[in-house]
Amino acid sequence: MAYGWSPYVPVAQRRAKAKKQMDKLRKKGKNIQPIEVAGRKIAKTFWGNAWCTHLEKFSDFSNRLPRGRTYVRNGSVCHLEIQKGKIVAKVSGSDIYDINISITPLSKTRWQTIKKTCAGEVGSILELLQGKLSDNVMTAVTNPTSGLFPQPKDIKLNCDCPDWATMCKHVAAVLYGIGARLDHSPELLFLLRGVDHMDLIDAEVKIPKSTRKKPQVSGDLSDIFGIDLDEVPSPLKKEAPAPVKKATKPKTAKSIATKKPVNKTPAAKKTSQTSAQKPSVPVINIARGIRASHIKKLRKLFDLTDLEFAKLLGKPVNTVRNWETKQGILNLRASSQTALEVVFNMNKEEAWERLGKSYQ
Template identity: 50%
Template sequence: MSFQYSEWPAYVPVAARRKQAALQVEKLRKKGQAVAPVRIEGRAIATTFWGKAWCDNLEGYQDYENRLPRGRSYVRNGSVIDLQIASLEVKAMVSGSSIYKIKVSIAAVPKARWQSLCQDCAGGIDSLVELLQGRFSKGVMERICRQDTGLFPKPSEIKFSCSCPDSASMCKHVAAVLYGVGSRLDEKPELLFQLRAVDGKDLTANLNTTLPLTKTGPAAGKVLDAAEDISALFGLEMVATDAAAEAGSDALIVSRTAATVERKSAAAKTEAMKTGPKRKQAQPRAKAAVKPKARSAARPTTSKS
């Protein structure tokens, strides 16, 4: 649908747009609608490996280079008032002259491509925690980010629509949402695997079959780092390692055995105390029984005198 220049809404300054976006978010929340606005602090839209890699992938295709700049300004000033990432799709609302609804459909990673990617990365990622934190070698990083054959979608795998009147192939609202995805991956990198309909654990599934035979397990430092990484990622406090738990289990067994021996010893002492006095009381009774007999035998002699 085409529009005349006179039909376009008036330009809204950045400060007014931010205020309008905040009011719209508050209004939606009062209605009971769960919204997840994109908040950008500073100039950088994304700061982690996954967020930056998503944005770099978008900017690496000429199809988008003319439309992305306006989207960057929109996402920075808080115009993306809601962004929801699910399997194979992104739904969002952007505040402009009005509130526009955007839907972005992302194709699933082709099975053959995913298998090839997992095979190439096998042995290069130690754990799912390291995967989500982007802690792996430069070679693995390059393979994951490779255009057309990596994890990130290419233009032909991205379809989008917006309720705004802009007839361009990619309006600024769609561009803002695509950048918003990069910002959201800073917070929740696992959403990328959900979006592409793959399981991130597959990238570490072949770890044991590809490592050198001389490597029987992770170094002690890596075990400690993994525990700290899990604590940081999920907000948990790691109380003890497996080795400490095993040592504690052995100590508990020894403690229980010692307690059993002590109880048996105490029971034996108690039994001895109960039976000992009975034997001592039986001896005086035996002597008392003998004395009357001795007196009765002496009485005839006394009577003769």
């Protein structure tokens, strides 16, 4: 070995070695989160693309970032976890290298400015996380100097490989891997910068008291406000007022006899209307916390396998399987809590559409 460099190890051999080491960590309880890129394009959604584009704009990074593209595409980033203010990762090279990236939290002043700019323009969680925002909001959150993304001075890089460069190919692969991860879990960008993306949801913070009976929000009201829709009076009941007694005609034996079956008809009609008003998907109330039974029930209502449900959440399938075996209220990370709340706001058609399935 010359100059401290390790001998070249073929990709297939590196992958096999990395898989064994990751399997050992999983057995010890470590939640391994690999980056898997399908095709040449690393990021495909608004948030993932915006992250990669932002990094490539800086001369400090532009010359060295390309070194990591091949690594992230061939699956060398075998673990990447985004936490508040930092990224912890493992990249397979001649050995398994540990990467730690620190990100300075977003300043309160900048976050207040972003919230003020976005006020009244972000109507739902789905709209925000899917990047379906107005030009005004998109400009505010992606502005290179005043938006959510960090500046080079806010980023501290560290890798334990022998490369003397601050940004080695392993670090570069992780930076691109963040973009790929934001494709599936964009809320992690807010976690990384130390802010709460729920602050931007206009429907949850700016509903005037006088209009709370008609909130303009997307999703199932039972999940958002923690109420059971069966307890809400049906609108159809208001359209069927009680019959007014006619006092102009005297009651005769004949009229009384004919009115008896008539009195039963509105009641029967009322019953059928009430049953038709019930939602096609039973309400799952998560106001007091998410339990394993909630996840199992929703997955079955959506008619999804555990693998499809994990894909819908943007989480590893082993994580979802683990949730379904737990007892009591689940103790979830902020990113997992948010991902589940988004899915609980969907109906079956929206879930299938997001997965690219054909709904009938």
